[in-house]
Amino acid sequence: MNNRIAELRKERKVTQEELARAVSTTRQTIISLERGRYNASLALAHRIARFFDSTIEDIFLFEED
Numbered sequence: 818m819n820n821r822i823a824e825l826r827k828e829r830k831v832t833q834e835e836l837a838r839a840v841s842t843t844r845q846t847i848i849s850l851e852r853g854r855y856n857a858s859l860a861l862a863h864r865i866a867r868f869f870d871s872t873i874e875d876i877f878l879f880e881e882d
Contacts, residue, residue: 819878823851825869840864 833847849855866873
């Protein structure tokens with residue numbers, strides 16, 4: 818699953834560590850999300866969307882088969 822986390826984070830000049838703290842996860846999780854190696858739980862996706870004042874659909878790009 819692709820996402821716009823890195824793009825949004827850089828636009829707002831937020832470090833991976835700052836984002837991780839704000840959404841109650843680790844920097845390693847943010848790194849994995851940004852690289853597409855990890856899919857966020859619904860709860861984490863919701864916290865990230867709230868952090869960016871956006872919707873889950875605007876951040877996480879679901880591709881249908």
